Amino acid sequence: MSRLFLYLPLVIFALLALWFAVGLRHDPSRIPSVLIDQPLPEFSLPAIEGHDNPFSSADIIGEVALVNVFASWCIPCAIEHPQLIKIAAEEDIVIAGLNWKERPGDGAAWLRRLGDPYDYIGDDADGRVAIDFGVTGAPETFVVDREGRIRYKQVGPITEQIWTADIKPVVDRLRAEAMQ
Amino acid sequence: MKHLVLCLVLLVGSIAHAVEPDEVLDDPTLERRAVDISRNLRCVVCQSQSINDSNAPLAKDMRVIVRERIVAGDGDAEIYAFLVNRYGDYVLLKPPVQPNTAVLWAAPALLLAAAGLGAWFFLIRMKKADDAAGADSTSDNPTPGL
Numbered sequence: 001m002s003r004l005f006l007y008l009p010l011v012i013f014a015l016l017a018l019w020f021a022v023g024l025r026h027d028p029s030r031i032p033s034v035l036i037d038q039p040l041p042e043f044s045l046p047a048i049e050g051h052d053n054p055f056s057s058a059d060i061i062g063e064v065a066l067v068n069v070f071a072s073w074c075i076p077c078a079i080e081h082p083q084l085i086k087i088a089a090e091e092d093i094v095i096a097g098l099n100w101k102e103r104p105g106d107g108a109a110w111l112r113r114l115g116d117p118y119d120y121i122g123d124d125a126d127g128r129v130a131i132d133f134g135v136t137g138a139p140e141t142f143v144v145d146r147e148g149r150i151r152y153k154q155v156g157p158i159t160e161q162i163w164t165a166d167i168k169p170v171v172d173r174l175r176a177e178a179m180q
Numbered sequence: 181m182k183h184l185v186l187c188l189v190l191l192v193g194s195i196a197h198a199v200e201p202d203e204v205l206d207d208p209t210l211e212r213r214a215v216d217i218s219r220n221l222r223c224v225v226c227q228s229q230s231i232n233d234s235n236a237p238l239a240k241d242m243r244v245i246v247r248e249r250i251v252a253g254d255g256d257a258e259i260y261a262f263l264v265n266r267y268g269d270y271v272l273l274k275p276p277v278q279p280n281t282a283v284l285w286a287a288p289a290l291l292l293a294a295a296g297l298g299a300w301f302f303l304i305r306m307k308k309a310d311d312a313a314g315a316d317s318t319s320d321n322p323t324p325g326l
Contacts, residue, residue, distance in 0.1 A: 033268070034264075034266070126241070128245075131238075131266060132266060134267050135238075136224040136225060136238070136267075
């Protein structure tokens, strides 16, 4: 009996090691969103300079849509951008942009240079709508269903792989859901 | 004297404050409340700092919101709820006591109890060994009573 007790520290150590080994695989920057399955926040944003497609929450009700938070000052957004252009060209999906904390004109110039995949773009200069979305950084992308509920949140750039493996299946599922 | 002043200056300087002058409310009581609330809210960009201490632009936006809500007459609980609804409990630096944090909050007491129990058993065994050694006085134990 007391012989078994000798192994207790070893057992505790093994359990802790296992616990930490699992913990190390978690990405600490990944913050779970509380907005999943919640309705989209209500907002109405003006268009960015030189564009005539302002973005309000009502615009995307009835469509499966992506809401993409972007800014010209955000380096990963530039990395993500070609993938958004590709999605806009290949998929029949509404893409709305939330131009986050941008100086007037910067977002428009950035889109002129890199191309414009957005059906709607809202100028969120003071970042209020981004906070309503629980945004922690850019880029972030929300998949919104036809009823206007947020169903998926992507933190960080959408790569080709993330699109095919994670986001497109959600979009397809939401489309099928709405067909029934 | 010079050294004392220098020490004081360095001490004061080490208290990090990211609040910018244009954010500060005119009413010192309300500003005090804003700072207290801001200290309990996590900067979701830097994660280990409160929004009161963080220079991140998003932390500034959140500080401004806290002050706006205070001026609008919201209570502390309403202000926390506003941010929790958007960012989850994660935005609170001190986790609330609720079912999913019960283990976290109970852990110190449970560990203390386990350690106390262990110590108690250990002492009982020591005492037994002691008594046995004391009773066996004929043996040539070189360290009696230990």
